[in-house]
Amino acid sequence: MNKLTIFLLLPALLLMLSCATRPKEMVITVTGEISPEQMGTTLEHEHILVDFTRQPDNQPEIYRMEEAVACVLPHLEKLKAYGVKTFVECTPIYVGRDVRLLKRLSEETGLQILTNTGFYGAQNNRFIPEHVLKMTPEMISTFWIAEFEQGIEGTGIRPGFIKIGVDRKPLSDFHAILARAAAIAHKATGLTIMAHTGPAVAAFQQLEILKEEGVSPEAFIWTHASNEKDGLQLVKAARMGAWVSLDKYGWDGALVESCPQILKLMKEEGVLNKVLISHDAGWFDPGQPEQPFKPYTPVFEELIPNLKKQGFTDDDIDLLLVKNPAKAFTVKKRLINQ
Numbered sequence: 001m002n003k004l005t006i007f008l009l010l011p012a013l014l015l016m017l018s019c020a021t022r023p024k025e026m027v028i029t030v031t032g033e034i035s036p037e038q039m040g041t042t043l044e045h046e047h048i049l050v051d052f053t054r055q056p057d058n059q060p061e062i063y064r065m066e067e068a069v070a071c072v073l074p075h076l077e078k079l080k081a082y083g084v085k086t087f088v089e090c091t092p093i094y095v096g097r098d099v100r101l102l103k104r105l106s107e108e109t110g111l112q113i114l115t116n117t118g119f120y121g122a123q124n125n126r127f128i129p130e131h132v133l134k135m136t137p138e139m140i141s142t143f144w145i146a147e148f149e150q151g152i153e154g155t156g157i158r159p160g161f162i163k164i165g166v167d168r169k170p171l172s173d174f175h176a177i178l179a180r181a182a183a184i185a186h187k188a189t190g191l192t193i194m195a196h197t198g199p200a201v202a203a204f205q206q207l208e209i210l211k212e213e214g215v216s217p218e219a220f221i222w223t224h225a226s227n228e229k230d231g232l233q234l235v236k237a238a239r240m241g242a243w244v245s246l247d248k249y250g251w252d253g254a255l256v257e258s259c260p261q262i263l264k265l266m267k268e269e270g271v272l273n274k275v276l277i278s279h280d281a282g283w284f285d286p287g288q289p290e291q292p293f294k295p296y297t298p299v300f301e302e303l304i305p306n307l308k309k310q311g312f313t314d315d316d317i318d319l320l321l322v323k324n325p326a327k328a329f330t331v332k333k334r335l336i337n338q
């Protein structure tokens with residue numbers, strides 16, 4: 001090979017080398033890894049099973065899986081008419097997370113389902129075991145990192161994100177520990193941090209803790225952001241790089257009213273590329289004889305037609321339901337200054 005040939009081939013060789021060394025981007029579902037492009041239309045915050053009466057030591061035998069499948073399956077099947085490909089299930093451990101049930105429903109419906117690792121501290125820590133309340137952030141993160149590396153409860157099913165929950169007020173000491181544990185676990189795993197949060201004060205406090213740990217706001221989803229009444233706080237978080245989740249559409253009457261207005265504001269401010277939408281709906285409740293199921297479809301039946309009337313384009317809708325979730329749930333370490 002003469003010098004000229006090497007010179008001509010060099011750019012191609014360098015490109016091949018960079019492709020080979022670049023880590024493959026992925027999203028983790030209960031049935032394995034997919035590429036972010038495979039996510040397609042996504043509901044980014046829903047529930048299949050929630051048990052608010054559950055005791056930490058008796059899950060999940062207190063209900064029969066067949067009953068849960070019979071209840072939830074028809075609701076999931078309805079999503080096919082709207083082209084939904086991916087469903088992010090946000091029930092944490094000790095609140096009814098059952099990854100075997102999620103895998104079974106994924107296999108029966110063909111929907112890609114994501115589950116989580118993490119701890120839900122909202123409702124004054126009633127879903128946190130006593131011994132966890134005494135742990136350091138490092139000890140807590142060890143548990144989550146182990147689920148990421150080894151799978152959940154011996155199933156081999158891996159979490160696709162970290163879910164934490166904090167109360168609707170300034171962070172308590174323990175909720176600050178949860179946020180720090182999430183930052184440490186993010187640095188080890190690249191999993192996105194979804195934080196059930198109330199108004200802005202706790203959202204910005206969590207972003208500050210992430211910053212102290214060197215984690216970018218890009219790794220953080222401010223979940224239930226519509227609990228904050230000042231839309232400009234949402235714009236501020238989005239400008240910082242955080243994901244802003246409007247996720248109670250369809251059953252929270254106030255949000256049905258305000259959601260189109262908030263989205264309009266986010267569009268006008270040029271931050272629609274940081275917004276996620278979903279219903280926070282469902283679910284099978286093992287403690288209840290009746291199942292008052294909230295459907296997973298009002299976003300498609302009401303919100304999108306409404307947005308289109310207001311001048312939202314197909315590209316805007318694609319951003320909200322396809323592009324943004326694909327970026328938000330990509331497993332990737334997002335560190336400050338990198």
Ligand SMILES: [Zn+2]
Pocket residue numbers: 045046047090280
């Ligand atoms: Zn939820």
